[in-house]
Amino acid sequence: MNFNKVGILGVGVMGEAMITGLIRIGFDPHSVIIREKRAERCVQLEEKYGVSQDSLKDCALIFLAVKPQDLDLALAEIAKELTGDVLIISLLAGTTTSRIESALGERARVIRVMPNTPLLLGKGAAGLAKGVRATSSDLTWALSFFAGSGMAIEVAEEQMDAVTATSGSGPAYFFKLVESMISAASRLGMSESEAKVLASQTLIGAAKMVEESGTDVATLRANVTSPNGTTAAALSSLEQANFDTVIYEAMKAARDRSIELSK
Numbered sequence: 001m002n003f004n005k006v007g008i009l010g011v012g013v014m015g016e017a018m019i020t021g022l023i024r025i026g027f028d029p030h031s032v033i034i035r036e037k038r039a040e041r042c043v044q045l046e047e048k049y050g051v052s053q054d055s056l057k058d059c060a061l062i063f064l065a066v067k068p069q070d071l072d073l074a075l076a077e078i079a080k081e082l083t084g085d086v087l088i089i090s091l092l093a094g095t096t097t098s099r100i101e102s103a104l105g106e107r108a109r110v111i112r113v114m115p116n117t118p119l120l121l122g123k124g125a126a127g128l129a130k131g132v133r134a135t136s137s138d139l140t141w142a143l144s145f146f147a148g149s150g151m152a153i154e155v156a157e158e159q160m161d162a163v164t165a166t167s168g169s170g171p172a173y174f175f176k177l178v179e180s181m182i183s184a185a186s187r188l189g190m191s192e193s194e195a196k197v198l199a200s201q202t203l204i205g206a207a208k209m210v211e212e213s214g215t216d217v218a219t220l221r222a223n224v225t226s227p228n229g230t231t232a233a234a235l236s237s238l239e240q241a242n243f244d245t246v247i248y249e250a251m252k253a254a255r256d257r258s259i260e261l262s263k
Helices: 013-024 039-049 068-081 097-107 117-121 136-147 157-168 170-187 192-212 217-223 230-240 243-261
Strands: 006-009 032-035 061-064 086-090 108-114 124-130 150-154
Touching (some): 006 068, 013 032, 013 039, 032 039, 061 068, 068 097, 086 097, 097 108, 108 136, 117 124, 124 136, 124 157, 136 150, 157 170, 170 192, 192 217, 230 243
Parallel strands (some): 006 061, 061 086, 086 108, 124 150
Antiparallel strands (some): 108 124
């Protein structure tokens, strides 16, 4: 698809990731227009990438990466400045495609995306859902763009809150697990630096086995769990603490908060 000019509203971590992604696939930085309420942030990114602050009127593609509380102002800016049809790619948790379509009218084709921060390392996971006016070509382009920073799948929009709970918020669960393992290892007598190296690499190695072994995760778990061994003792402790329920309740809380943000 041919986008001569691209807008990015909100250039925090995810907004900057969109800049680097666009440049990586060949966009001229001067064709990328940024908007951000922090003036110093815009200046920083102009100097770093060569992007600019300009009118949105010729943008055929706009990424929405603002904070939820700034959405109405961002949509008002778009509606005021646009002169033609535009593909809107929204990265906002809990914001439905219909809300954006209602604000911008028939000129807007909307795709909702829930990425996660590992996309900064090319290891992201993104779920995408298209609004009623978005075309199959729009979706194909968006899937390809986000797959360039990891992997991307299409889901029904009613599943997007669950995507948020699974992969959008998911990295934080694993960061918390590593934090807890480091803390526990320190209490068991290891130095924090040793614990961090071992816990981090264990998580990386386990993730690689899930990705590359071709074996389902239940079997992987069983293969490392000798009867009456150390791993069995640890897993028994987790089961007694209702580990599965704890994880479910955490993900449900994330899902429910995503739903709340849409109201």
